[in-house]
Amino acid sequence: MALCGGVGALALPSELIVHIFSFLSDRDKLRASVVCSRWRECLFYPALWTELKLRLGGTVNGGGSGPAETPKLEFLMRKFGSFVRELELEFSPVEGYPGPVLGVEPDGHDPQLTARWTDAMNCYLDQVICVLRSLRNNRNLQKLSLYGATCILQEEGILERTHPDQDTQGSKKIKEVQQLFEQVLANSRQLKWLGCAFMLGVITPHSLPALSNLSAASLEHLSLLDGQTPPPLQDQTPPSTENQAPPLLRSPELERLPRLCSLALDFHHFTSAMCHALSGGGRAPLLRLSLLLGGTAPPESPPSEEDWRALVRRSAGLRVYLMALDGRSEDLLRVLKPSLPLEQLHFDSYAACSAGALELVSLQYHKTLTHFSLVRDNARFPDLSDNRNEDPLVLLAWRCTRLSLLVLHGYTVWAHNLIAISRLRGSSLKVLAVPEESIHFDPHQAQDPEEDPLHHLIKEVSLGLGRSWSPALDSALLLNDPTQHFYREAQSFSAAV
Template sequence: MTTIFPNRLARYHRRLHHHLPPVFNLFSRNIHPNKMSVGWGGLPLLPLRCVLDHLSTEDSLAALSTCRHWRSAVLLYEGRKDTLKLRVKHLEKNLFLTRLFRKYTRKLHIYIDSCGEELDNFMNYVLPQFFDTQKLQELVFIGPTYILQSPNTPVAKLNRIITESLMFKNMHCLQKLSLLGCEMGTVKNENGRYTHKNVEYYSRPLSFNSIPSPNDTVLSRCNAGMMTFFTLQQIVLDYDRMSTETLETLSELSQMSKLTLNIGLRRPLALPTIDWRRANRNLRVALNVISAPQKLFNELMDKVLIAELPLASLKVMFCKTLHADVLQRVVRLYKETLRELVWADAPYDSADMFHRIIKQQRDADMITMCNVNPLILLCWQCTHLQRLVIHGYWVWQYDLLGFVRLRKSLEELEISAIYNKQTRFSSAICSDNVVRVLARDTQKPLDTEFVQQVNLFTEFSWSPVSWEHLHPALRPRPSAEHRADYVLQEVNRT
């Protein structure tokens, strides 16, 4: 083996050093790449399979082509990948990955980068292979809208019979379902279940309505009797797919406690009005506002942020504004339920100092007349706040100190732009406006004494976020791919 593949094994030996924990590097420190018969090439199958567990899916496939011994290590113990990510376009690769990893896959993420015939082939040939596993805990569909970060892309329509049959097949273990930029298709003919023998067998107890109905947006209401035994706890979907009828159907799920709704990427003519009094008492809603225009925030406050909404999390990403009225409404209505606030933007790409200031148009009510920083108000009033993330906006260091002194319940605090001189943005502070981070701004280190002072009031070790270590989407001029990655990271966060 070593005479046939010496160069390939040597190259992969070097690559492994960048992926493996120190314990494996200690093992191989004195192994020469050209003497692989007593090193990596001679490892027993079980330890070698444990080594391959630390590689990504792409690197695991590369390892398969290295030599017969490495290929046997993966195939003999069957690839163990907790999270499997598939792209619809690559049908042959998907079939191979599914056959290799399906037995131990717990989280299945499907990127729908192509609709039409390629999506139909994926639904008919790849997805039914997971009927045999009965171990899926997370099922995520990501449509073109989220991949390209564009509202003009088409909505992907999923095969309802296959998708729902797969979900009910895993009803004893499935905990999370995400429908991002996609929706369930209409059942034209129930004979569609007979296109695959596994679907025919597993969907036999299910019923499907061929007439579109708001009751069937996520799951078919016809199967409400079986939903009582569903372990599904969290559902993620676009807000425009929600309705009071959909909420009533989801209320049939006895263990469902988390509902995540996304607003912004898909922009309907009008946001639907939902009667949240029909929801289960233990339901908590997470609201994600993504790349929304300024005018949408007024409709957001009128139709979405209402008193009956059981809001637990609010994330506003890439909207190019920090809307003080939204923060104040959140404080007034959700001080007992809010646990998380994320407001993230990339630095504003402008050299004009005029664009640094975001002027707030506020109503002259009791709170706004007090001229209180809305983030200070948030930390003071929201008694269960656990996570606070602010990127793209400058925060005065003593306001930051106020955050941790007022809210001892914080478990995670992530703020990247902190300034130490109150007079630096005096024009903005005096007029009670928000200060943007511009692309040409630089970060200055905070005093060690101040960082220590902040840590006196936190239950965790806090340090300022270095701009070099920020996600690429939070740096100047991010690409659509970087924004999509950050959005999906936050949306899929548990």
């Protein structure tokens, strides 16, 4: 590449330069393009950039990211938007939010803060418009994945103040975003993967019907998730179903998607009617289903046991990933039917999971469960084994013979039970993550009085697992953005098909 400035390099045909570029990493392509104008002209040849992954940061403090990224985004989309085959766009969480993460309560009466949030929303909308304008005439598009950690703007009431029915600058931008997204879907010809998760103001119940018939016939993965308000806690009244957002996907629309084999939805949108539609003949079997339970009232008409049986008969290879976020054990018990082929379960809530719910999981899904995460961010550490002959976590490890990942945080885990779990599952338990703060030691358990209890635990668990083990870092198990975690896990879960 050091010879690119020579006459020989300048005289090379563009086809050969593009062929050379095809063997280089993205970083090396950029380095080579700096040397001479001839090679720089070939840098943006469509065949070299079939995939594009973009991550945009959000800030309300005016530094480092946000509006400063817009010109870069415009340049990239101008170069690639009309022909790129796969585009993944992710908006990182808005920085500077004075909420629970920073230990500060937001001041709703601060005009400067309100202005900054408005600027953040306008920047977000401008960037979304930039992307969709470049994509609307792209007929090569096969994968479109959009994720925006912008729910906080919805919580702050920014969206309500710029409602699409209002005649304001913000509302006009939201209307344009929705129209552009529908145009992208209408003009597409070979979409196989469509994902839109927590994208403020982008997707509506009218979006998916705009999808062209050609793309509807080829679509294999669909992910539609929106941001909802948190569910009520124990002493609160559930919100009225009249105030809930309408579903982004309705069961009759599934008839247009005969090749769909992977689906990710809010659980309150996955109804009995939808389960019945997926069980019909003349369509590909559903292989992956990712469901987010939480952020709204419990589902009004969840699939029954008969619905799940019919779906599993039609789709024998179906596996389900369920994340229960800020919910209650009662909500979980309501939707966990015996025939639901649950493979991964993540319960992340301030409300403690009950021992009864844990018992149900270990009994019903002992043949399918591989991943189980139980996370609670609270100063209290409830003991699930309290007043029980057998610890429910040990029973889960004993019954669930395919368990390969176990994450525990915010609950009391007795050291001797942790040792038992490691011995029961052995080397097949690839991940055992428990912070030191959750581990309790029974003073009545016999052990060498001169040996440190934690050192003894680490030694015994390591022996049980057949590899070196140590307690996890407390901060590593807490999710700053659970919706982002669900989005990424659902992506990986579906990509395995």
